[in-house]
Amino acid sequence: MNIIVSALSFTYPSGVEALHGVNLAIAAGEAVAILGENGAGKTTLVKHFNGLLRPTRGTVAVGGWDTREHSVAQMAARAGYVFQNPDDQLFERTVQAEVMFGPHNLGRTAAEAGAAAADALAQVGLAAQSGANPYDLHLSERKLLALAAVLAMHTPVVVLDEPTTGQDARGVARISGIVEALKAEGRTVIAISHDVDFCAEHFDRVVLMAGGLILADGPAADVFARADDLRRADVEPPQLVRLASALGLLGAPLRTEQFVDLLAQARL
Numbered sequence: 672m673n674i675i676v677s678a679l680s681f682t683y684p685s686g687v688e689a690l691h692g693v694n695l696a697i698a699a700g701e702a703v704a705i706l707g708e709n710g711a712g713k714t715t716l717v718k719h720f721n722g723l724l725r726p727t728r729g730t731v732a733v734g735g736w737d738t739r740e741h742s743v744a745q746m747a748a749r750a751g752y753v754f755q756n757p758d759d760q761l762f763e764r765t766v767q768a769e770v771m772f773g774p775h776n777l778g779r780t781a782a783e784a785g786a787a788a789a790d791a792l793a794q795v796g797l798a799a800q801s802g803a804n805p806y807d808l809h810l811s812e813r814k815l816l817a818l819a820a821v822l823a824m825h826t827p828v829v830v831l832d833e834p835t836t837g838q839d840a841r842g843v844a845r846i847s848g849i850v851e852a853l854k855a856e857g858r859t860v861i862a863i864s865h866d867v868d869f870c871a872e873h874f875d876r877v878v879l880m881a882g883g884l885i886l887a888d889g890p891a892a893d894v895f896a897r898a899d900d901l902r903r904a905d906v907e908p909p910q911l912v913r914l915a916s917a918l919g920l921l922g923a924p925l926r927t928e929q930f931v932d933l934l935a936q937a938r939l
């Protein structure tokens with residue numbers, strides 16, 4: 672299920688033009704990280720993928736469906752969006768009901784929705800809290816609940832908006848495992864993140880945004896080597912890339928093994 676964004680501009684009712692003619696094509700099964708300064712337009716862009724926002728100009732199509740011609744409920748079967756702020760997403764009175772809402776809304780039976788919910792809650796580590804009120808959970812747990820609510824819908828496209836914010840090391844590891852599992856299933860995973868090390872480790876392609884435009888788009892190793900574009904987008908290179916550059920090594924290693932290889936080569 673591919674995503675094709677063509678000449679997308681979007682103006683909020685307040686008059687703020689948040690996107691100025693964005694072009695982007697994401698193929699089925701890609702893992703794409705979107706990075707950029709605050710207010711760059713990242714959230715505005717991805718909210719177009721499931722029809723939460725509709726283009727002011729230009730078009731967005733998901734699996735050939737023009738988002739202007741389909742309801743949010745229809746788009747939700749194709750692209751699941753985990754909100755940046757879980758409190759904008761969560762509305763049910765129990766954790767269980769929250770995670771069953773999506774599959775139920777997609778027409779699954781109560782038994783199927785229950786099974787999908789149980790699986791998703793186990794994946795995020797909230798199985799024991801299924802009877803709790805979402806507002807009694809910590810923010811980090813509410814973020815995981817918002818993720819579970821989308822996982823339970825089994826959409827071909829999963830969009831995560833700042834998934835690691837506020838998570839401790841264990842939470843980040845859990846989210847990383849979920850991203851890898853989605854990739855292994857061949858699903859499209861798109862994440863917005865300020866966490867460059869998380870992006871470098873799990874996403875093959877990086878889209879850099881600034882001022883409502885795409886500044887750079889390509890393989891993660893290429894984009895993380897473009898120091899000028901990173902500076903313009905106010906994004907620090909990943910730690911391993913900075914370390915390699917400080918040591919005078921050529922290349923942008925994204926994973927520890929790649930860094931070790933580069934270092935070994937330089938010593939030969």
Ligand SMILES: Nc1ncnc2c1ncn2[C@@H]1O[C@H](COP(=O)(O)OP(=O)(O)OP(=O)(O)O)[C@@H](O)[C@H]1O
Nearest residue numbers: 683685687689707708709710711712713714715716
């Ligand atoms: N609901 C809204 N009404 C009016 N303007 C908005 C609204 N949401 C966002 N904006 C504005 O649109 C622009 C892009 O915002 P957006 O939230 O897409 O950026 P972002 O890249 O996701 O930033 P962040 O990293 O802070 O989440 C900003 O100027 C922002 O102030």
Ligand SMILES: [Mg+2]
Nearest residue numbers: 713714715755
């Ligand atoms: Mg945002």
